[in-house]
Amino acid sequence: MGVAEDFAPSFVKKPQLHQEDDGNRLIFECQLLSSPKPDIEWFRSDNKVVEDVRTKFKIQPVGENKYTVVLELDDVVETDAGLYKVKAKNKSGEVSASINLNFTPADEPKEKQIDGFAPTFAKKPAIRQEEDGKRLLFECRVNADPIPAIIWFHNGAAVKESERHKITVDKDVHSYFATLEILNVTVEDAGKYKVNAKNELGESNATISLNFDSDEAPVPESAEGIKPTFTERPVIRQSEDGGNVTFECRCVGDPTPTVTWSHGETELNESNRYKMSLTMDQKLYHIACLEISSVVSSDQGEYRAQAKNKHGSGVATINLNFESGSKKIPDGKSPRFPKKPTIRQEEDLLIMECVLEAHPVPDIVWYCSEKEICNNQRTKMTRKAITKDSYILTLEIQNPTKEDGGNYRCNAINMYGESNANIALNFQGASDANGFAPSFIEKPRIIPNESGTLITMKCKCKAKPEPTVTWYRGQDLVEKSKKIKINTTVIAEDTYELTLEIKDPGATDGGTYRCNVKNEYGESNANLNLNIEAEPEPEGEGPTFIEKPRIVSENNGKLVIMECKVKADPKPDVIWFRNGEVIKESNKIKTFIEQRGDQYYIKLELLDPQLEDSGLYKCNIKNTLGELNANLTLNIEIVPVIKDKPKIIKIIKKRTVVIECTVASKFEPKCTWYKETSTVKESKRHVYQVEQTKEGEFAVKLEINDVEESDKGAYKLVASNEKGEAVSQIVNLVDIPEEERKPCKPEISRKLADQKVAESKTFELLVSLSQTDRKCKVEWYKGSTVIRETKDITTTFDGTTARLTFSSARTEHTSNYKVIVTNEVGKDESSCKITVEKVAKKKKK
Structure with a gap:
């Protein structure tokens, strides 16, 4: 649902x-x-x-x-x-x-x-299901004064009390807890529900939709047939080119209903642009479709599908909206389970599986009897995409036992809505011969004694093995006490009498009681309504506020006064708490209560408040006819404290510098960074970051991106709040990350030159690169032969200059020479001719 x-x-x-x-x-x-x-x-x-x-x-x-x-x-x-x-x-x-x-x-x-206030919803309506979905409770909380009249509506019609519909309103001061309970739920209960709360000062409404995302709900047990009811949220589909839009609605009805479509107040007829169909989905279920071709902007608005047969009618409403300036439907889809979940077992592995449609991808949580399931050695949860916006969700249980039985729920939620798939896991098979689930064999009874001092609730059930018995009043567990006795008695084979006795019953004991019986084969519930006439109310009234509780600061913050005014009869007792502990008077804390007629002025004075006095203060005001609580939160601010000198963090690859320091402050301080005496203004390059690392402490950072030479200098932080400001020590940014250059093809700026060299003289060949690159490979050639280093021939390269040195020139060194410089991007080369000349010998005289 x-x-x-x-x-x-x-x-x-x-x-x-x-x-x-x-x-x-x-x-x-x-x-x-x-x-x-x-x-x-x-x-x-x-x-x-x-x-x-x-x-x-x-x-x-x-x-x-x-x-x-x-x-x-x-x-x-x-x-x-x-x-x-x-x-x-x-x-x-x-x-x-x-x-x-x-x-x-x-x-x-x-x-x-009239004094008071109009109704408002403190808790919006929510749906809770019990008894494997056979019983539904719609619940909400309304704040109002005076008391509001509360009416529930289903598809526009007021819901009236009946054997299947129970409406209750429980009062708590000016708050009212309203419940609509539906028993023996069927598909006809699907639709839009509205709760209206109204008093003399105004009214408020809230809505909630009940959808059955698969054929999980039973059809009514009626030989005559079923009135049409739309059981799921309507689906809107758009063709890839955006030209066609299709609406799909799933409804139940017997006999087959006729469906009419309307746009606003205009009824639509079959035409070249509008195609309508009604197809059988499965027994008693039908899919109603409307396809609109060549959509235009005026097609936006509310569409209604009305299904009718002799038993009544049902309506589905769909809103078609396009994104601004286009004919595209906004890209979003609330979660929907189009098929009933399945259970299968593969050897020692039990697998529960659901098909889900949603966009964007929703958060998935599995529950067993409302307890969240987590991944561990025995349970594993997975989500697998099968088509665009469709997923298979699985829950696997390794080596399942009877203790794993119960009601499972798969909850899917995204920004567009929420949906649940429900699975009942019951272990049956060969062991059924040895046992069966509990069932009640008589109508539950409430039996008072003659004097009215004892009430007994009695039920009879059959079960094998003996069931575990649990009693509830409303949603609260009933436990044994001096006032309450709970017994289970064997009265025949596999037959049990279950009793709950209430001694000296009073008005507060009235309400709906439930007896839950459960064994490894299943469970069952019996409901009993106990009505007890209340004794005449005593004269007087419980405490009520006549002014909103408040906190006042005096003497420049040296005195804090917490005060509230109440009306009460008789005089109330007052207890003050701080963070759950009773406050005792001292030289620092004084409490007062002053009576003026039937009104009371209640005060707590706190002298010279410090940071440790912060917290949640509660004033409990109570007399014999009721009680009140006033909650006041006191926050004491202090001047910020900068704990240490700012530190510099360099991120080389991003060419980013982060200057960071830690500030102690009750609340987030206002932070300003300075370079020398100038404020560092926030920009794309200069980013302020303030992150709370723990209560009362913040990490304050200045992030400088694409750092430049001009960013070098002295930096400091000023942190301030209402109480004052603190200034950090100065930190100097001296070194900045160098810009990482992209490699480029080597370029020889100083090339080889032809030389004539005298025999036996030292000579060298030299080239220089225009840009230093130590990763370059340098190779020297004589003609086409690579030159290897020897005792007389050496090479050097420092990233910029490459040398080839000959220690003694010989005639065989005469040749053409070439140097090739290579890196990952490319290469460059240079060549020259070397001529070694013989030295003429001097003639002897």
Whole structure:
């Protein structure tokens, strides 16, 4: 089953009213969170307010998904008085709040303005399944004051209490936990659910979709047939050239439904551009398709597929959007399991397998009975791509045992949505002759004694071997105590009586109880509803806040006061905690409670606060009728401390220099680097980095890319916060990484020259390269013969100059000479002619 996420608007600041221009202009202002941006409407006494010369509307973004909403009213007149309401709405839901504008004297009647706040969703709806998917619970949490009315809708129709549908709302101060429970789930339960919460100050809505990503849900047990229901998210496909778009919807229905398509308010008919089909997918299931050829921009918008038969109708909605300036569908796909998961065994290996469609690649997590499964020696999880955006997900269990049985779930989530595939692993076979799963053989009973001091819940079940019995109240485990006894008694072969006894039952013991019986062959559950009439409520009231708890700083930060105001009767007891530990009074900490009628002013004073006084403070306020907790977070800032002298790190290949030092600070400090006396401004070459390495400590870096000679010099860091600043020691950047040159073909700049040499004299041949390269190979030739070094012939090469030296010239040295210089890129050469001349002998006198 898959869950579609929604983000409805919610108020973070209720409407407030202030005046400008000596009261001639009134401004109503509020703030809210919403994604996407909401549509705003204003009402006065239920009449919609329209923009004109006197009336202006504004909505301004002030952060991520946060907006300020303003109504300006110029040239105010008496008839502008009334109850103003602002309504914010997006595709995920809506919320509203009101404020009263009154010009009449105090003794005249006026429209009632109620204190409190409109409903907002503290926890968006989520789906939880139990009993192998046969029981579903939709759960959400709503904050509101006064109490809201909560209504659930399925495909636009209000859900009413029935044998299959249970609706509960549990109160916790100004928070309400709302649950819709569906028993014996079938495919007809698929669709869009909406929960509406409304009180006198406004209303809010949130939506969630229930989809069956395969044929995992049973069809209704009805001889007459099945009303059409779309069981999966519709799929949009686009041809590679972008010219054609196809919508596919899977629905169940008996008899086969007729399907009509519409675009906005216009019903579509078969034509050259629109092709419609309905094909049998499997028994009772059908695939409805709409293909649009030669798509144009005007094809964008909402499409609806309506399936009808004699038992009713179902609707699937699809939104077609193109990327800006093109006819391409945005590249994204929420996870979907198009086929039912499979289980197979290969020798000692058990393999669970699911086919998944999604883009981008989703995060995959496997669970067994809601416990996350990790890779280890026995379990292995894999994901293999089979086509574009399609994957096979496997969970392998080596040497499986009966303890591995249970409900498995494969969860896939990406930025476009989330989906789950459920697999029930039950071990059966030859051992079935030796046992069977538990089953209840009688309707569970609740039996009170005559005096009402003892209530017994009793169930009977058959099982082999004896089952493990667990009792629950709501979602909470029921354990044995002085008040509660739990027993299992054998009353016949493989037959057991299960009892839960509650001594001196009270109103708080009421609720839905569940008896879970389980053995190696399976499990079963029995539900019992215990209703106990509450005793008359005692007079008085539990503590409630009349002002929001706050922290005040006085005497230039030398005194911190934490205070809250509550209303309570009788007087409450107050306990202060810091980070979970009870605070004891001392010379440094004083606590006070002052009574004014039925109101109490509660304070904690902290003298000369230090960094170690930071933390989460909790004030527990409690009397016999209830309790409250005020949570206050105290953050003490200190002047930053630079722990050591900055160090220089060189990255030769990237020609990058990083200057780094460590700064101690409660929160991230503002950091500025200086070279000499000038600020180093951030750019592509100069990058600032501040990373928290541990609580209260940050690594501050200046990264200089493509370093140049001009970057040499003295650097220092200045780190500052509200308390002051710290300056680092100076570090000098002297050496910078040399630029790594690409090798180039050698070039001889000084070439060989012809020479005439006197016999027996020393002579040499010399060439020079235009660019130094020690990797070059130098070879000398006499004619076509390579010259080898001897006692009289030597060669040298220092990367720039190559020499061939003859210690004594002889006539046989007369020849043509050549030098070849070679590297990995290429070569160059030079040649000359050497002539050795005989020296004429002097005549003797």
